[in-house]
Amino acid sequence: MTPCTFIFAGPSGSGKGTQVDLLKAYLKHNTPEIPEFSSYTGDGFRALMNGDTLAAHLAKEIQNAGLLQPEFLAIYLWADNFIKNVTGKEHLFIDGSPRKPAEAIVLDSAMEFYKREPVHIIDVVVSDAETRRRLLLRARHDDTNEGIDRRLAWYKTEVVPAIEYLKKQPRYRFHRINGEQAPEQVHRDILKALVL
Numbered sequence: 001m002t003p004c005t006f007i008f009a010g011p012s013g014s015g016k017g018t019q020v021d022l023l024k025a026y027l028k029h030n031t032p033e034i035p036e037f038s039s040y041t042g043d044g045f046r047a048l049m050n051g052d053t054l055a056a057h058l059a060k061e062i063q064n065a066g067l068l069q070p071e072f073l074a075i076y077l078w079a080d081n082f083i084k085n086v087t088g089k090e091h092l093f094i095d096g097s098p099r100k101p102a103e104a105i106v107l108d109s110a111m112e113f114y115k116r117e118p119v120h121i122i123d124v125v126v127s128d129a130e131t132r133r134r135l136l137l138r139a140r141h142d143d144t145n146e147g148i149d150r151r152l153a154w155y156k157t158e159v160v161p162a163i164e165y166l167k168k169q170p171r172y173r174f175h176r177i178n179g180e181q182a183p184e185q186v187h188r189d190i191l192k193a194l195v196l
Contacts, residue, residue, distance in 0.1 A: 001030075001031050001034065003034055003088070003089060003090055003091050003092070004027075004091050004092070004120065004194075005091075005092040005094070005111065005116040005117075005118075005119040005120065006020075006023065006091070006092070006093050006094065006119075006120050006121075006122060007094045007095075007097070007098075007107075007119060007120070007121045007122070007166070008020055008093070008094065008095045008122050008124065009121060009122065009123045009124065009159065009163050010123060010124030010125065010126060010179060011126060011128075011131045011151070011152060011155045011159075012131065012135060012148075012151050012155070013126065013130075013131045013134035013135040013138065014124040014125070014126040014131065014134075014179045015124055015126070015134075015179050015183060015186060016095055016124050017095060018183050018186075019122065019124060019177075019183070019186055019187060019190060020038065020093050020095050022183065022184075022187040022190075023093070023187070023190060023191075024036055024038070024091075024093060026187075026191065026196070027091055027196075030196070031091070034089070034090065034091055035089065035090045035091070036090055036091040036092075036093060037085050037086060037090045037091070037092055037093070038092075038093040038094075038095070039078050039081050039082065039092070039093065039094045039095070039096075039097065040095050040096055041074050041077055041078055041095070041096030041097045041099070042095075042096045044074075044077030044078065044081065045059060045063070045069060045073070045074075045077065048073070048077065049063065055073070059073065066142060066146075066147055066150050068099060068100070068154050068158065069099075071099075071100050071102045071103045071106075074096075074097060074098075074099055074100075074103055075103055075106050075107075078094070078097050078107075078110075079106075079110065082110060082114070086114055088114065088115070092116060094107075098159070098162040098163070098166070099158060099159055099162065100158045100159075100162055101158070101161050101162045101165055103162060104162035104163070104165040104166050105165065107166070108165075108166060108169055108171075111171060112171070116171070117171040118171055118172065118173045119166075119171055119172050119173070120172075120173050120175060120194060121163060121166060121167065121172055121173070121174045121175065122175050122177060122190055122193070122194075123163065123174065123175065123176050123177060124177050124179035124186065125176055125177060125178060125179050125180075126179040126180055127180065128152055130179075130180050131148070131152060132145075132148050132152075135148050135151075136148070175190070175193040175194065177189050177190055177193065
């Protein structure tokens with residue numbers, strides 16, 4: 001097996017992170033000779049906001065207002081991560097990007113630069129009602145009805161068009177997965193779609 005690239009998409013609460021972990025464990029067991037590298041944009045933002053720079057303070061203001069961070073910050077965070085860590089010999093997992101169409105264009109150029117092909121987009125599909133139910137149960141500080149409405153709206157207006165852009169590019173393979181099942185069944189469906 002050659003190193004694979006996976007982009008996980010889906011609204012907040014869809015279980016993307018769980019599925020990333022399950023696929024990583026599966027590949028580690030079945031292809032132990034291939035290392036893995038994960039790029040989580042959210043982790044980059046959390047690390048940035050722990051700092052005491054102007055960028056950290058402005059990013060905190062944006063987060064506290066429940067708004068989407070600007071593209072340049074997201075691109076910088078994952079691009080810097082790629083530059084420092086991608087060797088071409090690893091399975092690459094991307095979670096939390098792209099979040100806007102402009103970011104998708106830059107991410108596609110990074111995939112071309114690193115000669116990552118094919119790139120598998122795993123779209124974990126969950127209804128708005130199920131997303132709301134899961135997020136309210138999770139009960140993070142921003143998991144209010146208003147916060148959930150805002151995240152669902154930006155997912156539809158920003159993330160979906162970003163993924164649609166990538167779907168039209170020849171290097172991507174798109175896999176739509178029903179996320180409203182037990183996590184183990186979602187994982188089995190992902191393995192089946194990827195023919196693993």
